[in-house]
Amino acid sequence: QPPVGTDRLAAEVQLLMSTTPVWDLHTHLYPATFGSPTCEPTGSRDPNGLALWGIDELLTYHYLVAEVFRVVPPCELPYEQFWKMSKQEQADHIWQHLFLDRTPISEACRGVLTTLERLGLDPGERDLASYRKWFQQQSLDSHIDRVMQIAGISRITMTNPVFDDNERNRWLADESIGDDPRFAAVLRFDPLLRDWDMAGAKLREWGYEVSQELSAATIAEVRRFIRDWVSRIKAIYCAVSLPPGFRYGGSDDLTPGSTIFRDAVLPTLAELGLPMAMMIGSELQVNPSLGDAGDTVGKSDVQSVIRLCHDFPENRFLVTMLARENQHELAVAARKFGNLMVFGCWWFLNNPSLVEEITRMRVELLGTSFVPQHSDARVLEQLIYKWEHSRAIIAKVLVDKYNDVEATGWKINEEEIRRDVQHLLSGAFEKFLAR
Ligand code: RAT
Ligand code: ZN
Structure with a gap:
């Protein structure tokens, strides 16, 4: 393959970046089987449905x-x-x-x-x-195809919060609800780590023999709960969002969240071969009157992530942090631990100026060994803008980096650009899952 010149290089990167399919690793989207509060042309509508669009x-x-x-x-x-x-x-x-x-x-x-x-x-x-x-x-089911085609998405990863009654009851009522091949499921269980009093009470209600004290028998039941739900929804990983104050203090840390994480969650995921996603830095409901809009960002502790990656070499961690201030330290941590995959510019970071700064820094520290973006879309059609805006910035960063490399005399051909883009948009995640 002949090397590509600077203008051709930019054009080539932009074209490949805008046409290569993305596997979106974190969204809040659902297939039509989960019902939708938006009226279909048939007149059918599920007021508590989870699939948002329109x-x-x-x-x-x-x-x-x-x-x-x-x-x-x-x-x-x-x-x-x-x-x-x-x-x-x-x-x-x-x-x-x-x-x-x-x-x-x-x-x-x-x-x-x-x-x-x-x-x-x-x-x-x-x-x-x-x-x-x-x-x-539009009817939702075919509209999903159209939106995925416009946005260039090969697979949409859901977030399936098992402590949400509306969602849990839908899985219990219909085993095949998640069988849409366009979507992949993720078991999300924030209360297990954030609020054991609540989570424990719920588990008891659902037939798991747990006590508030974290005895060996309780830990075994929490493990059973995770296994049951991973298998019911066919989760490709498990996930939690954690507050800025989240700390993991190692084997002496006896707080309920850390004990459950260390003794129940991580061993179960290692056994199942599934990664654990941690989204760290959301301070919930600082203004509850705003509903979902009432959360904010706080600086988190990268050292806790480092301890987890070090103490649990058999586990794989997908990590994103919400504070701009944490991004550099997190990228450095990823240089130390192959079981840490940094992903996405989350929520308040998903703005062009910050996506550019963060992506540039990550490429400089990690090459292409990270997942630059996820959409976090809650409404189907947001896939279109979130990916279009992000792809343009990732392309811009790549072009600059390729130009720097080509200035040395090293030439990059089209196949190599294709390989890098494919890796950034789906391969890095896919390979990390399959490891
Ligand atoms: O980005 C968002 O929409 C947030 O409200 C959260 O859903 C966050 O992404 C999360 O997954 O907790
Ligand atoms: Zn989210």
Whole structure:
């Protein structure tokens, strides 16, 4: 293969980056079998359904809820009043104040516009009624195919919180609910590590013989619970989100969360050969009136991650952190431990300036041995903008890095670019899973 020149190199990278399929390793999306609160053309609708899609869901995304309360403060529209409004009224309110009365330049606002445009609608028309009409004509199942095709997604990884009654009951009622090959399941069990009092009580209710004290018998039952659910949902990994204050102090750490992690969760996952994902740094509900939008970020402890990677060489850890301040230390930790896979620019970091800074730094420290991004999409069509925006930045960083290398006389051919892009967008994750 002939080496590619600088302009061709940029064009080649951009093309491959925008056409290579992505395996999205963390979303909050679901197949149609989980029901949807958005009305189908058939008229069917599940008010508690978990599969979110459509323009009203896009506009009421919690990132935009937080933004609208900055411009229409609660003294003008009390929180309770907003939450009492119908989804469509909330969407109208957000459209009016964030898109019409102001210029929609925040990343979450811009995302809605990119999404509309890629779906073939014209954001320039600013015609919410016509967008609604278009969405009303789509049926979810085939719309999923279309969105995945536009966004270039090969597989969507769900988040399946087993302590959520709505979700758990759906799995119990229908064993095949997760069988859609476009989606992969992930067992999420935050309360096990964050709130043992609550989690223990629930496990007892569900027929596991656990006591509040973490006796050997209790640990064995927690292991059984994890095994049962991993197998029921066919989880490809297990996951928790942890607060900035999360600490793992090694074998002497007897706090309930650490004991369960060390004695129940990690040995079970090692036995099952599944990675453990830790998303660290979300301080929950600092403003509960905002609902899902009420969480914030705090600085976390990378040393605890290092201790876990060191003490559990048989386990694999997928880790992302929410604070910008933790990113460098986490990337350095990944240089020390092959069982640590750094992934994504999570939530408040998923903004172009930060994605660029973080991706650049990670490439400089880790080459291509990390997973640059996940979407965290909660509403199906967000896959489109989250991936389009991120792919453009990852491409930009790669072009710069390739140019630096080519300046030495080392030439990079198209096959090698293809290999790197494929690795960044799906291969690194796939290989880590299969290890
Ligand atoms: O990004 C988000 O939408 C957050 O609300 C959380 O869901 C976070 O990503 C998580 O998985 O806990
Ligand atoms: Zn998430």
